[in-house]
Amino acid sequence: MTESARQLLEGIARALAEDVSPHVEDRFAQMQCKAAAELLGNLAAELDWAPEPIEQRNRELQELIEALRRAGWPTDAAGEPTDLPALHQARLLDELRSALRWLSEQPPEARKAVDAMLRDDLERQVAALRRGMFR
Amino acid sequence: MEDQAALEAGLRSFLARQLGAEDLRLSDVRRHIEGFSWETWDLTAHWQQGESAHSRRLIARRVPQAGLVGPYDVSLQWELARALPLVSSIPLPEALWVDREGEATGRPLYVMEHVAGDVPAPWNSHTYFFDDSARRDVGRQLVEIIAAIHAIDPIELPALIRGREDPDLTAEVAHWERAYERDRIEPVPVLERAFGWLASHAGDVSGHRALVHGDFRIGNAIVRDGRVVAMLDWELAHVGDPVEDLANFAHRLYWGKLGIPSGLLSMEELLDAYREVAGWSVSERSMTFWLVFNDVRSAVSFVTARQLFARGATRDLRYAAFGRQIPYLLRHIMADITSDD
Numbered sequence: 150m151t152e153s154a155r156q157l158l159e160g161i162a163r164a165l166a167e168d169v170s171p172h173v174e175d176r177f178a179q180m181q182c183k184a185a186a187e188l189l190g191n192l193a194a195e196l197d198w199a200p201e202p203i204e205q206r207n208r209e210l211q212e213l214i215e216a217l218r219r220a221g222w223p224t225d226a227a228g229e230p231t232d233l234p235a236l237h238q239a240r241l242l243d244e245l246r247s248a249l250r251w252l253s254e255q256p257p258e259a260r261k262a263v264d265a266m267l268r269d270d271l272e273r274q275v276a277a278l279r280r281g282m283f284r
Numbered sequence: 285m286e287d288q289a290a291l292e293a294g295l296r297s298f299l300a301r302q303l304g305a306e307d308l309r310l311s312d313v314r315r316h317i318e319g320f321s322w323e324t325w326d327l328t329a330h331w332q333q334g335e336s337a338h339s340r341r342l343i344a345r346r347v348p349q350a351g352l353v354g355p356y357d358v359s360l361q362w363e364l365a366r367a368l369p370l371v372s373s374i375p376l377p378e379a380l381w382v383d384r385e386g387e388a389t390g391r392p393l394y395v396m397e398h399v400a401g402d403v404p405a406p407w408n409s410h411t412y413f414f415d416d417s418a419r420r421d422v423g424r425q426l427v428e429i430i431a432a433i434h435a436i437d438p439i440e441l442p443a444l445i446r447g448r449e450d451p452d453l454t455a456e457v458a459h460w461e462r463a464y465e466r467d468r469i470e471p472v473p474v475l476e477r478a479f480g481w482l483a484s485h486a487g488d489v490s491g492h493r494a495l496v497h498g499d500f501r502i503g504n505a506i507v508r509d510g511r512v513v514a515m516l517d518w519e520l521a522h523v524g525d526p527v528e529d530l531a532n533f534a535h536r537l538y539w540g541k542l543g544i545p546s547g548l549l550s551m552e553e554l555l556d557a558y559r560e561v562a563g564w565s566v567s568e569r570s571m572t573f574w575l576v577f578n579d580v581r582s583a584v585s586f587v588t589a590r591q592l593f594a595r596g597a598t599r600d601l602r603y604a605a606f607g608r609q610i611p612y613l614l615r616h617i618m619a620d621i622t623s624d625d
Contacts, residue, residue, distance in 0.1 A: 156595070157593065245473050246473075254480070268615075271615050274611040
């Protein structure tokens, strides 16, 4: 699990336990808050042992970088995957950062394939969202 | 969580000093929970003056513990609120008192009068207004207010306001790009692409330079009896391209059930009304540039929300939820920046 996802789950657990639960007057609802907080805290630890989502994301990012290379992005950085998928993801994202800035200066035919992949990527992310406040 | 009793005591002492009424007491002290920027406290002060009893409903705006669109400069807000009535007829709540150092409650704040009325939301504009004509009329009033804001000579504004000395009309883009660099936990590929697009389309800005409200939309207006009686939330005000305000009015998050900008006017009605009132036409390219910018800015504030929650600066779970909503905005951005390819 990435550090930010861990921070997110731990933060939600803390908020439920320390800020929400004490202000809930119904005893049953208060217990539910505390139980949810405990579950989220444990989930954060368990997800550390489930690298598949990061590796899947890394494959998607790698495909984007390959498309950028085909569009003319002049680099061979990012390299081979490391033993630490989260670290590799950080490297892939850093390379994408430079490459996508470069892409904006390129003619439409060079941008087309990468933009289509970015749109597909977003659709996957939107499809994975359980509920949207800001459609 | 903060001790509300202590905060109320601080506010009471502050207001008692301002009004010269040591016996002052407060009632109905309530924090508005809708916003994610300045803390807004609604309260009523009661005091005795000679034989007569007085009550006054007030709004205190306080620097937040973890706001989304900093920096939070109480002096700038105060000076802007005091300057605008002198140079325009924009409807505004009267700014009354300021605590620049945060002596009263631990954080700086200013106090303004409470303005009675409703704050209509774009998602209920189809039921809020009596009929289409009343809805369009409020839309038209808002366009007249935008044009009045844009007609103010920037030289009349407080020296502290962002962009006052900067002729670059894309300076606001750079400002939000810095916020993104500061707050991102990891790069967001579509935002990288979007900042690249904004840089390569810098020539699409309008060429006009004006005071920009920065968050101009129906949700920041108070309406009473069919009239816009106050424009609120000036924390994003700066000097820049006025088209930014029109694009914010037309922000896709605020189209509501009617599927039109701010739930009030169609895009064509909005641009026609602005041309009529302001005396110049907004090009499609300028509008697209600032529509993309406003989506980017919103996405950056979601990035900031995620970061504030992740580092423990706030425990408001809504901040964490915001961070998960970015893909919807990114989808609008990708649609716009690839529309001319």
